[in-house]
Amino acid sequence: MTIQETQDEIIDDFEVFGDWMDKYEHIIQMGKELPLIDPQYKTEDNLIKGCQSKVWLHAEYRDGNLYFTADSDAAITKGLVSMVIQVLSGHTPEQITGAEIYFIDAIGLRNHLSSTRSNGLLSMLKQIKLYALAFQAKSLQSKL
Amino acid sequence: MHNTATIGEDRRAGGESQRPGGESRGKGESRRLDIEAIRKDFPILETTVYGYPLVYLDNAATTQKPLAVLNAMDEYYRTINSNVHRGVHYLSQRATDAVEAARVTLADFINARHAYEVIFTRGTTESINLVAACFGKKFLQEGDSILVSGMEHHSNIVPWQMICEEKKATLKVIPIDENGELILDGLDEVLRGGVKLVAFNYVSNALGTINPAREIIAAAHRHGIPVLLDAAQAIQHMAVDVQDLDVDFLAFSSHKLYGPTGIGILYGKEEWLNQLPPYQGGGEMIKTVTFARTTYNDLPFKFEAGTPDMAGMIGLGAAVRYVQELGLDNIQHAEHELMGYALDVLREIKGFRLIGNVDAGHRAGVISFLVGNIHPFDMGEILDQQGIAVRTGHHCAQPIMDRYCIPGTVRASLAVYNTPAEMDRLAAGIRKAVTLLG
Numbered sequence: 375m376t377i378q379e380t381q382d383e384i385i386d387d388f389e390v391f392g393d394w395m396d397k398y399e400h401i402i403q404m405g406k407e408l409p410l411i412d413p414q415y416k417t418e419d420n421l422i423k424g425c426q427s428k429v430w431l432h433a434e435y436r437d438g439n440l441y442f443t444a445d446s447d448a449a450i451t452k453g454l455v456s457m458v459i460q461v462l463s464g465h466t467p468e469q470i471t472g473a474e475i476y477f478i479d480a481i482g483l484r485n486h487l488s489s490t491r492s493n494g495l496l497s498m499l500k501q502i503k504l505y506a507l508a509f510q511a512k513s514l515q516s517k518l
Numbered sequence: 519m520h521n522t523a524t525i526g527e528d529r530r531a532g533g534e535s536q537r538p539g540g541e542s543r544g545k546g547e548s549r550r551l552d553i554e555a556i557r558k559d560f561p562i563l564e565t566t567v568y569g570y571p572l573v574y575l576d577n578a579a580t581t582q583k584p585l586a587v588l589n590a591m592d593e594y595y596r597t598i599n600s601n602v603h604r605g606v607h608y609l610s611q612r613a614t615d616a617v618e619a620a621r622v623t624l625a626d627f628i629n630a631r632h633a634y635e636v637i638f639t640r641g642t643t644e645s646i647n648l649v650a651a652c653f654g655k656k657f658l659q660e661g662d663s664i665l666v667s668g669m670e671h672h673s674n675i676v677p678w679q680m681i682c683e684e685k686k687a688t689l690k691v692i693p694i695d696e697n698g699e700l701i702l703d704g705l706d707e708v709l710r711g712g713v714k715l716v717a718f719n720y721v722s723n724a725l726g727t728i729n730p731a732r733e734i735i736a737a738a739h740r741h742g743i744p745v746l747l748d749a750a751q752a753i754q755h756m757a758v759d760v761q762d763l764d765v766d767f768l769a770f771s772s773h774k775l776y777g778p779t780g781i782g783i784l785y786g787k788e789e790w791l792n793q794l795p796p797y798q799g800g801g802e803m804i805k806t807v808t809f810a811r812t813t814y815n816d817l818p819f820k821f822e823a824g825t826p827d828m829a830g831m832i833g834l835g836a837a838v839r840y841v842q843e844l845g846l847d848n849i850q851h852a853e854h855e856l857m858g859y860a861l862d863v864l865r866e867i868k869g870f871r872l873i874g875n876v877d878a879g880h881r882a883g884v885i886s887f888l889v890g891n892i893h894p895f896d897m898g899e900i901l902d903q904q905g906i907a908v909r910t911g912h913h914c915a916q917p918i919m920d921r922y923c924i925p926g927t928v929r930a931s932l933a934v935y936n937t938p939a940e941m942d943r944l945a946a947g948i949r950k951a952v953t954l955l956g
Binding site: 394395398399402426427428447448449450451 | 568892894
């Protein structure tokens with residue numbers, strides 16, 4: 375599935391939820407499905423500091439694609455991180471750097487993206503794109 | 519401990535046409551406030567959030583504004599807006615009279631000896647920065663120290679750190695115990711060791727602890743050391759009398775006192791303010807200017823460079839009159855009862871952990887808590903979904919969170935317009951969050 379298709383699927387999933395409790399229950403459930411970061415990578419270097427919740431992120435490059443693992447100390451953030459990773463993991467650096475992430479806004483969690491001070495999610499997206507850029511540069515170099 | 523009640527009485531003798539809270543009261547008696555009537559003074563409290571009636575419990579961050587304040591500011595712009603203190607024309611004189619009347623109101627409110635000891639600033643933060651910069655410049659030398667407490671807001675830490683760094687002075691800290699109280703054993707010894715000024719908050723914004731201000735001020739004065747009291751979280755909850763406290767500097771913000779944003783107060787004893795150099799240069803703060811030399815204006819204008827926030831001053835004056843009409847003793851009584859009720863209903867929640875002092879009598883305004891292992895940020899978001907506004911995080915007091923080894927807390931903070939029914943909504947909201955997150 376493309377990055378866009380996965381996002382559209384998540385948005386569709388959320389449309390069935392009648393009330394906000396179900397929506398949050400689903401997000402928290404998604405957090406439990408997050409591919410957890412190996413404890414050895416849960417370091418200060420891999421910590422993305424938001425003002426309120428912490429996110430740890432690790433990237434691996436295999437066969438031309440980037441794969442992410444992560445964790446967060448807050449359940450709702452963890453659910454969102456899990457969805458972001460579901461959307462972006464397993465794609466090429468080019469696809470990731472060019473991706474537009476719109477599902478968080480579309481499922482009605484705009485406040486998670488609107489303020490860098492409130493949480494680590496926006497910083498995490500930036501970090502993912504930075505990783506992708508770095509690997510993109512690396513693979514370009516190796517082709518030269 | 520204070521005499522704002524007397525001020526209130528004088529005002530009643532003067533015959534008030536509008537009385538907030540809607541209820542009449544007997545002379546000199548404490549009065550039970552009619553909270554439902556008070557709520558009608560605050561239009562924003564009728565807001566609906568995601569289909570729920572708003573429960574606003576972020577009052578320690580900023581309080582809502584009563585019509586009396588909104589109207590005063592609106593009227594200022596509609597009828598007398600003009601630059602103050604310099605104009606010869608009618609409007610300028612009216613505006614000058616209005617802002618100076620606001621200064622007198624503020625001076626009465628904190629029982630300052632003179633109105634010119636009341637300086638208008640942008641808020642508590644600027645008031646503290648002003649004293650840190652000006653006092654530091656004049657009195658701080660290498661090897662000296664400034665003493666703050668372990669439960670300060672960053673605003674009462676960082677300005678001192680900055681001036682200490684510049685002057686090669688050190689910042690010393692009064693430690694706090696597990697119960698969220700200052701440890702004052704050994705204070706005298708610390709004060710003997712080169713402390714030039716003591717700065718601490720009257721009420722902690724993160725824990726709600728009421729600190730023994732009078733005792734600490736007296737101790738500092740025994741060593742001839744002046745004290746700055748950060749009253750940002752006290753001024754809206756209890757009567758503050760600068761002469762009774764004998765405090766040298768007092769800082770607070772309008773917007774936490776039902777007044778407009780962007781304006782606040784620095785009170786300073788005349789003898790101290792006169793010794794300090796000016797803070798910022800510009801218009802209003804000067805007497806004469808030549809390229810060779812400028813002479814500075816007298817108090818309070820020496821510290822009020824530039825065109826002031828006239829509407830803000832008038833709005834703050836209106837807020838203080840509103841509070842005086844309700845009576846701070848009555849407010850304190852009502853909030854104290856509400857705090858007791860809130861703690862009772864919250865304590866019934868499984869896993870509820872109050873951070874700070876468990877005794878309702880030693881706290882004001884703020885209930886800082888955690889529930890089980892739930893992250894404060896998650897709790898805040900689920901409460902928000904139910905129309906309940908709280909604050910989460912470290913509340914700009916990271917050293918306290920480090921002291922308790924927690925990432926932050928959920929903070930519900932009270933104002934005069936909050937009700938027991940809202941505390942029930944909070945408790946129910948927390949229970950719902952626990953079922954989702956627990």
